[in-house]
Amino acid sequence: MPYLITVHSVTGGEIQLRCAGPWPAPGSNLYAMRSEVLKDGERTELVEECRIVDIQKKAGPKAITVHVVLDRKRQKRCSFLFLKKNGREQVFFRTESGIKAHRSSSYLQPKPLRFVSEIVIDSREKYPWKINAAHVIRRELPAGDYALCVQERIVAVIERKTLQNMLANLNSLEAYHTHLAELTTFPGAEVVIEASLADFFNPEKVKPMSATRCTRALADIAAKHPSLRITYAGNRKNAQVWATEYFGAVAAKYHGVEEEKLEQGSLLNQNSDRGFTGGVVSEIRHTVMYVLPERFQVAQVRDAHPEASKVAIADCLKALRGEGKLTTSGHGRGTVWVRAKATGASP
Template structure:
């Protein structure tokens, strides 16, 4: 493919969709999308919007410009391969859905990488705990919160954790949700992280739930510029300093959500399973 085919990533002055991705083919704009992230995490798709009109030049900062090796529309998907050593393969999935409360259709666009597709093919099932009554608080700053079917949910600032189970007016369980990049970034300030986890551990039945595999943090390519050995020591130090606080490496967003839902249901039920 000609080097006139280019992938552009621009940073915008927009808090909701701060990135703009375009693919140019022979001087023609083949696709233009607004995204929440510059590149998807391995187990999480990034929600996008189709661009209606280009933003003014003064509000755009070019982050990267990469030659496109392959741009292949395939039904509802567009597969893209970039000419670089890492973060080469991705795809955009275009889904059309009908409104539930009115006539017409709307479009959803998801930016994902091959690992995301694999994660969505796991055998885990969401909704295993549907119908269990829960009263939950979701931290006011949480973006794209997990789903807890049938739960009574309210938003408010949490001093510790991302999700809290409430019973009789008190927090009975806390879960701190961590993405791969978010958790890795917090290792830069271990003392602040330890203080956060101390507050979390003060509430019984609390846990840190990570949307990644433990092995992801030992992959030198994934944790660069950190040495993988340093990351391993930091994670071990977390378990040593907070022995009563489980750190669950759930693998992906879906499984992390399911694990937290199960914990809250078990605590709400006094530790009894539905089969007891």
């Protein structure tokens, strides 16, 4: 392994690896190994130096991947896969073409929804999708029609739209922009439409609106809400299949990456300055079910969430009691809230 590859991060981190070549051959990978120091008599000669445009680290239950984008026209994307097998570390230097050639199916885990804490369907949703999950409940959501919750935190939201629903919203676009602004305060927000994009270009299907007006309105939504994903599923069947797979993928990610889950969970309420309370409610539910003692009073919830109104806290506690997750003892200011033993504290 005559080549020494060093990756420097702006945060001060460094990866130093030995490889058989400076770059993997097309469609293949290079085996690598860590090398902290040079052996006796070895010296290095600089072959190439390149600025890093972007570097990201993704940790999973079985592997850590470091993705690197270099500042050059060719051979600019690569990744380093760190695996542990039989107690030994294995490192693979991979390129985009090598990953595609490998065609690994390891990322498509069967039955990913086994990781789901719960799927929540808005109580106002008529004729809801049939989502294949072990735990599905109905209650009012602050935004969207379907939500994935992990430890009571909303980590993904889907708003369902039929063709006619979407046309009605496009007809009152200014009001719909406000609604979408609230939806985007939640992580993993997505609008899933039970129609194809071509349907909105078809004058016969969008009557009495014009196809031109629909196109401009959809483009305006995409421009003003760049973080919001819009999926044109084509029909109801495809939409509910997509929702199941999407929630499953998000759930598997949160299940397998504990540190990332906690880090992302702390960012759920960063948009509270917009005046929306959905993220606050999600945080209150998490605090009540996984942070506070088994027996607590309302004052403790207020201390943990001074930004939340008394009404929001009271409504959240009542909702949890209605779901059977909380019980009460006492009256008035002496009321004590008790968590149901089935939910317990966070493991």
